[in-house]
Amino acid sequence: MITQIASRRAAPTSLFLIGLLAGAVGLPDLALAAEAGAPHLDGRAMGALWVVPFVGILMSIALFPLLAPMVWHHHFGKISAAWAAAFLLPFAAVFGVELATFELLHTLLLEYIPFIILLTALFTVAGGVRLVGSLVGTPLANTVGLALGTALASLMGTTGASMLLIRPLLRANEHRRHKVHTVVFFIFLVSNVGGSLTPLGDPPLFLGFLKGVSFFWPTVHLLGPMLFLSGLLLAIYFVLDLVLHTRDPGKHPLIEGVHEREPVRIEGGVNLLLLVAIIGAVLLSGVWHPGVGVTLYQVTVPLETIVSNLLLIGITVLSLKLTSEKSRRLNGFSWGPIVEVAKLFAAIFLTIIPAIAILKAGTDGALGAIIAAVNEGGKPNPAAYFWAAGILSSFLDNAPTYLIFFNTAGGDANLLMGDLALTLTAISAGAVFMGANSYIGNAPNFMVKAIAEERGVAMPSFFGYMAWSCGILVPLFGLMTLVFFV
Numbered sequence: 093m094i095t096q097i098a099s100r101r102a103a104p105t106s107l108f109l110i111g112l113l114a115g116a117v118g119l120p121d122l123a124l125a126a127e128a129g130a131p132h133l134d135g136r137a138m139g140a141l142w143v144v145p146f147v148g149i150l151m152s153i154a155l156f157p158l159l160a161p162m163v164w165h166h167h168f169g170k171i172s173a174a175w176a177a178a179f180l181l182p183f184a185a186v187f188g189v190e191l192a193t194f195e196l197l198h199t200l201l202l203e204y205i206p207f208i209i210l211l212t213a214l215f216t217v218a219g220g221v222r223l224v225g226s227l228v229g230t231p232l233a234n235t236v237g238l239a240l241g242t243a244l245a246s247l248m249g250t251t252g253a254s255m256l257l258i259r260p261l262l263r264a265n266e267h268r269r270h271k272v273h274t275v276v277f278f279i280f281l282v283s284n285v286g287g288s289l290t291p292l293g294d295p296p297l298f299l300g301f302l303k304g305v306s307f308f309w310p311t312v313h314l315l316g317p318m319l320f321l322s323g324l325l326l327a328i329y330f331v332l333d334l335v336l337h338t339r340d341p342g343k344h345p346l347i348e349g350v351h352e353r354e355p356v357r358i359e360g361g362v363n364l365l366l367l368v369a370i371i372g373a374v375l376l377s378g379v380w381h382p383g384v385g386v387t388l389y390q391v392t393v394p395l396e397t398i399v400s401n402l403l404l405i406g407i408t409v410l411s412l413k414l415t416s417e418k419s420r421r422l423n424g425f426s427w428g429p430i431v432e433v434a435k436l437f438a439a440i441f442l443t444i445i446p447a448i449a450i451l452k453a454g455t456d457g458a459l460g461a462i463i464a465a466v467n468e469g470g471k472p473n474p475a476a477y478f479w480a481a482g483i484l485s486s487f488l489d490n491a492p493t494y495l496i497f498f499n500t501a502g503g504d505a506n507l508l509m510g511d512l513a514l515t516l517t518a519i520s521a522g523a524v525f526m527g528a529n530s531y532i533g534n535a536p537n538f539m540v541k542a543i544a545e546e547r548g549v550a551m552p553s554f555f556g557y558m559a560w561s562c563g564i565l566v567p568l569f570g571l572m573t574l575v576f577f578v
Contacts, residue, residue: 131188131190131191131194131390133187133191133195133445133449134449134453135446135448135449135450135451135452135453135457135458136453136456136457138446138449138450138453138457138458139458140450140458140459142179142183142446142447142450143446143447143450144178145175145176145178145179145443146175146179146440146443146444146446146447148175148178148443149172149175149176149436149439149440149443150440150487150532152164152168152171152172152175153436153531153532153554154553154554154555155554156168156171157553157554158553158554158555168432168435168436169435172435172436172438172439173438173439175439175443176438176439176442176443178443179442179443179445179446180192180196180442183195183445183446193389194389194390194391195445196442197388197389197391198391199441199442199445201388201391201393202391202393202397203441204437204438204441205401206397206400206401207437207441207535208433208434208437209401209404209405209408210251210370210374210404211251211430211433211535211539212404212408212430213370213404213405213407213408213411214249214251214252214255214367214370215251215255215429215430215539216408216411216412217252217255217363217366217367217370217407217408217411218252218254218255218256218363218367219255219259219420219423219425220360220362220363220366220411220412220414220415220419220420220423220425221256221358221359221360221361221363221364221423222259222260222358222359222360222419222420222422222423223260223263223357223358223359224357224358224359228264228267229261229264229265229266229267229268229274230337231330231333231334231337232330233264234261234264234265234274234329234333235326235329235330235333237257237260237261237264238277238278238281238282238326238329239281239322239326240257241253241254241256241257241278241281241282241286242281242282242285242286242322242326243286244256244257244282244286245282245283245285245286245287245293246286246287246288246289246290246292246293246311247290247292247293248292248367248371249287249292249293249294249371250282250283250284250286250287250293250294250534250536251283251535251536251539252367252370252371253282253283253286253287254278254279254282254283254536254539254540255536255539256367257278257282258275258278258282258540258543258544259423259424259425259543259547261274261278262275262424262543262544262547262549263424266547268336268337268340269340270336270337270339270340271544271549272549272550272551272552273329273332273333273336274329274333275540275541275544275549275551276552276557276560277325277328277329278540279528279536279537279540279541280325280528280561280564280565281322281325281326282536283527283528283534283536283537283540284524284525284527284528284533284534284536284537285318285321285322285325285524285525285528286318286322287524288310288314288317288318288520288521288524288525289310289311289314289315289318290307290308290310290311291305291307291310291378292371292374292375293310293524294490294523294524294527294534295490295491295494296485296490296491296493296494296495296520296523296524297310297494297520297524298378298491299491299494299495299498300494300498300505300516300520301378302378303495303498303503303505304505304506305505305508305509305516306509309509310520313513313516313517313520314517314520314521314524316576317517317521317525317572317576320572320575320576321525321568321572324568324571325564325568328564359416359419360414360415360416360419362411362414362415363411363414363415366407366410366411366414369403369407370404370407373400373403373404373407374400374404376396376399376400376403377394377396377397377399377400380396381394381396382394382395382396385397385398386398424543424546424547426546428542428546429539429542429543429546430539432538432542433535433538433539433542436538437535437538440532444488447459447488448488448492448496451463451484451493451496452496454500462480462484463496463500465480466480466497466500467500472501472512472515474514474515474517474518474577474578475518475573475577475578477497477501477515477518477519477522478518478519478521478522478569478572478573478577479522479569479573480497480522481493481494481497481518481519481522481523481526482521482522482523482525482526482529482569483522483526483529484496485522485523485524485526485527485533486526486527486529486530486533487530487532487533490523490524490526490527490533490534491523493523494519494520494523497519497522497523498516498519501515501516501519514577517576517577518576518577521572521576525565525569526565526569528561528565529558529561529562529565529566530554530557530558530561531554531557541557
């Protein structure tokens, strides 16, 4: 879904509390300085060792649940904080407290807080919608459900569609022994591939919209790749689910004749209107730019961001007030998944600061070989852009990754929509589609995993999930390269 993505940047506890208040309430007397003269982080001055804390948090997410599951379950927040400190404290010592404070506040106020507010709103509102009735997870019903979620993702965002549909899908398949594959394909399709047709679907496309790419440009140019990939994934899923269902269909009360068929209906339908309101609140921040804001320690929070965040908080509160507690309880709603995402992504957002800065340095940075590899003879290579943007988006935030390669290809929206349309298509497809390659490639991935585990599904580990993605997605991406980008 859409997040107000800037670049990555933050401060001591007192400054953080003041910044949080300024970002949420917009108090004009908290303005401290103009961001025009703010410190600047030059990625050319950073070696590859600065990426170690980011790699550390990724490896912790990957290995701790396998090697020390109980330690991870009880202390993942502390482990995440330790990696964040492993970056921030040396950074302040080497580059100065002023730059470290600026980077921290920039990340918190302009990215992390809006990110968590938006995810919380979507999580709360979608968690208030409950499908009631005879939901039976047959291969055909599951495939249709995945196709519906894929279509909805471009309208309400990958996060919104994922949070709306994952619980009904899990409930429909409770009687099945084999459920992991359904959740994995759900992440592939609903949490990633489906968000490729509009700027509402996924943050990279929203960034492109803000940079001048027409609203319906992704609809026209990504429709073919999206239908190609989603069609193949749905076909593979149907065959796999049919085989597993034939081996072990499970015992469902409706199938066994214990219960009568109950018509499918929606509880908490008001939340569907609130989902529309969320889309409106986010679009507001993209199209309304009054040119004023609140500045805290040289970080300016635009007025549109403040208003959008306040609207999202209000929508979250409305959803809690207007949805019955019983309906949420029966829907399996709890705050556990969003708390887990908030803690882990706090560390990811901070430790990723040097990685993004180094990539922004282009060929002059420590990772310059990646940037140089996407151009041949001074001309962009669409296939190389597809894989470079995609591989980085599998582990980094796909929004700034998109922006880096958007600028590497020239940064002129009119040129990229015209003569370089294939290059922009490759960048967009790589950033959106390959977010499915790992749990951290896109925020909904981890949220879906957490919800599934709460419902008793033994989800694969970090590397276990990548075995699925490498075995299924990567060959399809290779085929897509031959069909669309060579």
